[in-house]
Amino acid sequence: MTKFLLAVHVLAAIIAIGPVTVAASMFPAAARRAAGAGDSPAALSTVRVLHRICRVYAELGVVVPVFGFATASVMHVLGSVWLIVSILLTAVAALVLGLLVLPSQHAILAGLTVPDPGTGSAPAAGRAVIARLAMLTGVFNLLWATVTVLMIVRPGSTTGA
Template sequence: MTKFLLAVHVLAAIVAVGPVTVAASMFPPAARRVLAAPDDPSAVGTLTVLHRICQVYALVGVVVPAFGFATASEMGVLGSAWLIVSIALTALAAVVLGALVLPAQGALLEGRGANPARLAMFTGAFNLLWATVTVLMIVRPGSTTGA
């Protein structure tokens, strides 16, 4: 059962978190292009699609920690420091995405004067948090499982 849960957890991370990180990273440069040429309907359409990808996959991404908890429970590592740090960083990444990245994207789409550079900073923080979680999941400092 552990291998199944771990496989679903990893696949969910790839399928759900990957598109959010890519689409969120593409959004600030696309927003700069829209601000430079506001009458280009394809550029605005690109922003709309990227924002929708971020919204949908942010919701789908909820399955990643759900299967992560199930896997950790099955493995008996719920109290491990590397996992607790990963959980905290995952929660922080969710907050950054939900409270900073998505609203800033929405503000840019609605023309409410959001700053693409600031959005890029929030997106970079979100991506850095996920990269750190990924490294912790692979390296598992102090783990006795041989990784």
């Protein structure tokens, strides 16, 4: 049972979290291009698709901690420091994604699609907002990278690494 749960946990992480990290990382550059492209439907379409990938896969990502808890329970490591730190970092990553990254993406996308009343064209999304999003996305990705390393190295683990 342990191997099955661990396999599902790892596969869920790869399939759900991987696309979010890649799409979220691509979003700021795509938003900059879309802002500079004016009314380019292709540039705006790219930004929309990246935001949708982030939203959908973030929702699917809920299965990662569910199977993680199940795996940890079966392995009897719920009290391990490396796991507790991983759980806390996962929670922080989820909060960064849900409360900061996704809303920022939404606001940037809205800024690219709402016509400016003065000119009738889409206004350029603010560089500062896009730069802040890029930083937040980097923090999100760094949190997930740290969790991944902790899951592999498991410092202090008695189950072997």
